[in-house]
Amino acid sequence: MAGPIQLRFVQSATDESQLPSSPAEVTFVGRSNVGKSSVINALSGRKKLAHVSNTPGRTRLLNLFEVDAGKRTGSNQLGPTLVDLPGYGYAAAPGQMRGDWQRMIEGYLLERERLEMIVVLVDGAVGPTKLDTQMLGWLRGNDLPHTVVATKHDKVKSSLLDKRRNEVAERCDLERGDVVWVSAVKGTGIDRLRSLVRSWLS
Ligand code: GDP
Secondary structure (H helix, E strand, O other), X not given: OOOOOOEEEEEEEOOHHHOOOOOOEEEEEOEOOOOHHXXXXXXXXXXXXXXXXXXXXXHHOEEEEEEOHHHOOOOOOOOOEEEEOOOEOOOOOOHHHHHHHXXXXXXXXXXXXXXXXXXXXXXXXXXXXXXXXXXXXXXXXOOOOEXXXXXXXXXXXXXXXXXXXXXXXXXXXXXXXXXXEOOOOOOOOHHHHHHHHHHHXX
């Protein structure tokens, strides 16, 4: 199935246990400002979705969307889902809150059944931060399936792109071809990411 991924907002939650069970799920995680809302909007071909998830408070919750709901017929059961996790490393958050976020995110990632893929967004314009590499180390330590997506491809000068691609892969301890590069602004790599998301959910 080609084209935009339809996303229907289902529910927000503070805890994994509050979410309905899903037959297959992909989740998006990354530090605040990495471009996560922009990528999710680009996948869905809509601008309004960010609006939904940026409703005050929602950015601190687990936000669950049903994928391509309108394209399935004859079933009341929840189809495959996409979860937008709160951005990590928000410097302005008080220590206690950071702890709560961490528990929410880690609890979700460890407990969620049928979590097929964790998409870890890193900022392609600045390269992976220490928090990003810590997150990758934690995912590997827990044997959780993950894919690195580098955002803001359009912000990297074309003369630097080759070098930056090597740097990002190296910092993430991956082969260069394993990192998916996207630009939400220009649409670069978005079709490829849509296909990957659909393949993980099928
Ligand atoms: P989030 O906090 O991870 O959800 O990040 P946002 O999607 O809100 O984006 C953070 C900032 O980066 C905003 O100012 C966006 O306009 C900008 N941004 C996001 N994606 C891109 C991109 O692909 N290219 C460029 N140039 N800017 C981007």
